[in-house]
Amino acid sequence: MALPPLIGALPASDADVTAADLRNAVLASDAVGYTGYAVSAGGLSLPVTDQLTSVADLFSDRTTMRVWWRGRADNRVDVVTAAGETGTHRHPAGTWTWDYETATATRSVLSPLALPAPPDLLPGALGRRLLSEAADDELSRIGARRVAGRQGLGLRLTPADAASSVSRVDVWVDGDSGLPLQVEVYGKGARLPALDTRFLDLDLAVPAADVTRFRPPPAAAVRQGQDATVVLEAGRRIRPVALPPELAGLTRRQLAGVPAGIGLYGRGVTLLAVAPVPPRLANGLRQALDSSPGAVVDSLGTRVSAGPVSLMLVQPPGQGPYLLTGTVTLDALAAAAAQLPDLGGSR
Amino acid sequence: MSAVIRTRALAKRYGRLRAVDGIDLDVQEGDVYGFLGANGSGKTTTVRMLLGLVLPTSGEIDLLGERMPRAGRRVLPRVGALIEGPAHYGHLSGRENLSLLDAAGRGGPWRTRSRRVAEALDQVGLGGVGRRPVKAYSLGMRQRLGLAGALMRRPELLVLDEPTNGLDPQGISEIRELLLDLHHGGTTVFLSSHLLAEVEQLCTRVGVLDRGRLVLQDRLATLTAPTGSTVVHTSDPRPGPGHPRRPGHVDRRRAGDRAGRRPGRGQRPAGRGRCPCPRSGAGAPDARGRGPGRCRRQPRPGGRPPMIVVELRKMFRRPRTWATIAVLNALPVLVAVLLVLTDLAPRPGEGPPFLSAVLSNGALYPLAALAIVLPLFLPIAVAVVAGDSIAGEAQAGTLRYLLARPVGRTRLLVAKLVAVLAFVLVTVLVVAAVGYVVGTSLFHAQPVAGGTSVSGTALTPEQISGRTVLAIGYVAVSMLGVAAFALFFSTLTDSPLGATMGALAVLVASSLLFTLNAASPIAPYLPTRYWLAFVDFFRDPILWRDIVRGLALQGVYVGVLLAAAWANFTTKDVTS
Numbered sequence: 001m002a003l004p005p006l007i008g009a010l011p012a013s014d015a016d017v018t019a020a021d022l023r024n025a026v027l028a029s030d031a032v033g034y035t036g037y038a039v040s041a042g043g044l045s046l047p048v049t050d051q052l053t054s055v056a057d058l059f060s061d062r063t064t065m066r067v068w069w070r071g072r073a074d075n076r077v078d079v080v081t082a083a084g085e086t087g088t089h090r091h092p093a094g095t096w097t098w099d100y101e102t103a104t105a106t107r108s109v110l111s112p113l114a115l116p117a118p119p120d121l122l123p124g125a126l127g128r129r130l131l132s133e134a135a136d137d138e139l140s141r142i143g144a145r146r147v148a149g150r151q152g153l154g155l156r157l158t159p160a161d162a163a164s165s166v167s168r169v170d171v172w173v174d175g176d177s178g179l180p181l182q183v184e185v186y187g188k189g190a191r192l193p194a195l196d197t198r199f200l201d202l203d204l205a206v207p208a209a210d211v212t213r214f215r216p217p218p219a220a221a222v223r224q225g226q227d228a229t230v231v232l233e234a235g236r237r238i239r240p241v242a243l244p245p246e247l248a249g250l251t252r253r254q255l256a257g258v259p260a261g262i263g264l265y266g267r268g269v270t271l272l273a274v275a276p277v278p279p280r281l282a283n284g285l286r287q288a289l290d291s292s293p294g295a296v297v298d299s300l301g302t303r304v305s306a307g308p309v310s311l312m313l314v315q316p317p318g319q320g321p322y323l324l325t326g327t328v329t330l331d332a333l334a335a336a337a338a339q340l341p342d343l344g345g346s347r
Numbered sequence: 348m349s350a351v352i353r354t355r356a357l358a359k360r361y362g363r364l365r366a367v368d369g370i371d372l373d374v375q376e377g378d379v380y381g382f383l384g385a386n387g388s389g390k391t392t393t394v395r396m397l398l399g400l401v402l403p404t405s406g407e408i409d410l411l412g413e414r415m416p417r418a419g420r421r422v423l424p425r426v427g428a429l430i431e432g433p434a435h436y437g438h439l440s441g442r443e444n445l446s447l448l449d450a451a452g453r454g455g456p457w458r459t460r461s462r463r464v465a466e467a468l469d470q471v472g473l474g475g476v477g478r479r480p481v482k483a484y485s486l487g488m489r490q491r492l493g494l495a496g497a498l499m500r501r502p503e504l505l506v507l508d509e510p511t512n513g514l515d516p517q518g519i520s521e522i523r524e525l526l527l528d529l530h531h532g533g534t535t536v537f538l539s540s541h542l543l544a545e546v547e548q549l550c551t552r553v554g555v556l557d558r559g560r561l562v563l564q565d566r567l568a569t570l571t572a573p574t575g576s577t578v579v580h581t582s583d584p585r586p587g588p589g590h591p592r593r594p595g596h597v598d599r600r601r602a603g604d605r606a607g608r609r610p611g612r613g614q615r616p617a618g619r620g621r622c623p624c625p626r627s628g629a630g631a632p633d634a635r636g637r638g639p640g641r642c643r644r645q646p647r648p649g650g651r652p653p654m655i656v657v658e659l660r661k662m663f664r665r666p667r668t669w670a671t672i673a674v675l676n677a678l679p680v681l682v683a684v685l686l687v688l689t690d691l692a693p694r695p696g697e698g699p700p701f702l703s704a705v706l707s708n709g710a711l712y713p714l715a716a717l718a719i720v721l722p723l724f725l726p727i728a729v730a731v732v733a734g735d736s737i738a739g740e741a742q743a744g745t746l747r748y749l750l751a752r753p754v755g756r757t758r759l760l761v762a763k764l765v766a767v768l769a770f771v772l773v774t775v776l777v778v779a780a781v782g783y784v785v786g787t788s789l790f791h792a793q794p795v796a797g798g799t800s801v802s803g804t805a806l807t808p809e810q811i812s813g814r815t816v817l818a819i820g821y822v823a824v825s826m827l828g829v830a831a832f833a834l835f836f837s838t839l840t841d842s843p844l845g846a847t848m849g850a851l852a853v854l855v856a857s858s859l860l861f862t863l864n865a866a867s868p869i870a871p872y873l874p875t876r877y878w879l880a881f882v883d884f885f886r887d888p889i890l891w892r893d894i895v896r897g898l899a900l901q902g903v904y905v906g907v908l909l910a911a912a913w914a915n916f917t918t919k920d921v922t923s
Contacts, residue, residue: 080886083700083879085802
């Protein structure tokens, strides 16, 4: 039984490859087919609300996943629990999600905006996402280690933005395929990773097509997906406000499908979202934030940091509530809140 | 005459207490040796050392010319023993008890077992008690049964520790006559007692033990001779008219004055003490000129069933075993009845695995039944049975008789393990079978349509059947770790309850730690970590990862704990 840890502790030989080349290999790895078993451990104690428990669980729990990856648009990720599982079958037009615990098959079409889901936590998907906007001077090599019995070449991303709450992201990349084997996200001042996702088993062979295909079983309830309804509904309900082009030193960016009322700022692993939220959601969120240990309450509002993720709820007099959240420091969050036009006018 | 028991500076210390302090016993062939001493003087410890149950701290023991405890396997089959009172399996009859004891050790061929048992029972006057369980015997009857167990092998040496305890005067008299009969048949008798009168009536030589020291050892005749008497030395040792009696020969008249009414030496009555061995011709002296009618043949191990069979018989003839299995089945049956009455199955993911699916497919109820009993009831049942395995024998006192039989300690441990494994397998199969009967009779079964895997894919009926069998096997293997823990604890204590509770404490701790994220570094090594992996047989494709690890983990626990149990059990003093 001690054999796997012992093998894992064997030193891995490094390869002479630059950080930029390694990053490019990672970004090109979404076509690499494989079958794997991955586990993601999140140390983020996100405030829990009734609406977004699944997202909170995703970042604060241990998630075990079986993966069959034939390509970006043809894959299957099963989140395995002790007595059940939730399988996400991706096909070119969308996804089927099978939930054994509710005996429900949910069909969803692709949406540019979606809530985080377990497949997003796979080392491959997360590694590609986090490295996609990294500048070359933010990257460095950090040796090698053995992950899932394979040689993992270390690539470190150290965000240049002062507002970033992430101190570093370590990605361990398979030398042969460029597939990220392990991703560790560290918050500033933290000794342990706030998020650690890694393969425990990995077989770099394209799985059979019938494994990723899905047909709803006869007894299952079939539903249409309501993905991201909470956020999109909020975006539709609340009047768009003119958000400034820059907040806390982070530049605003546009993302297709995002409602105009939601502002996204930053780049790479340093991101800030400003979104109006419905009062009902805001109330639940406020209670959760107020009861969180380490919550900072002042005239600007209530703000909390859970690892590298910070949240702040502000409600200017006569205005609807806003949620500011992202991978920025609490100071950056406060600065952003102060720069919001409505808030500025209210003070 | 040769020495039957000889010890040199034999000592046993328990910490600073010297229970036996350097004694030099000398028991000669043909002796009826009285080992006298007050309670707590060290008699029983000495007897246990002679029989290899307690390991001496120092000194040497020669039993029938061979060194103990090293030669126990060769010597002990030639010795019959009654150690500190009898001990039996109360739920079995006297005949069944003797039969099991005979089968456990080197008793002789199984074909003649029932005859040997019947003869031994007749010898002690228990021939007519029938099938009454021993727990219904009186104290005196149990004492006789203990003697019968000691006599079954036609021993060359009888070691008896307080053999007349609990007997009425008539019983004492009969036992005394029986011992004299055996002595005249050539059996050397070592009688440990605190009753001077008993020793005086029976024995030819006496050793007196006082606070662990042998303060006196001599012929009884010498000790009881009037002081100042004339000692006649003669060069002619032949007995005859006018000659003193041969040393080592008991004067029957002193033991009830019945000489003349009983057959003499070498003329034992038919059916009494006659060995079934064809080589033991009546009246024929053996090669060393010892008494006639004595079987010198060592029974071959092949002539008896394996110890494992004996253990299995013991376990499955015990009402408690079946009561445990019945209780284990009660909960799944109750759940099934409640589901039928209310038609309220839990949602998938709620309650035990597979229970949600049984309303639509009753053929899955064996799995649901196993899932119901797996977290608590099944491990408790296994812990109870495995915890009882060695400690139960120790508590009942039967362990000392099994080991003096002799049953090798390793062999006994292996047999106990196999019996526990058989219990696990039978229990799991019975739960699954009852689950199937209940499921298919109370719920709507779908034998043709197959079913849906946990992953949402269709499974054929053949796949469901095959995977169910694999899952049942896996659950059985998952219980081996519990069994190994309980068996190990069972070698540490003489309390079956303590052993069971120890194993359950390990399981509760393991289950608790498994729920804590902080314990994740040790989670892969927790004995309960992979118990639920039997669900993985019903994912599609089958997730072998945890199943393989679960099997390996159970293998490691069983290996390590059995090694520890063996190391402990083979070196411990059996004082129960």
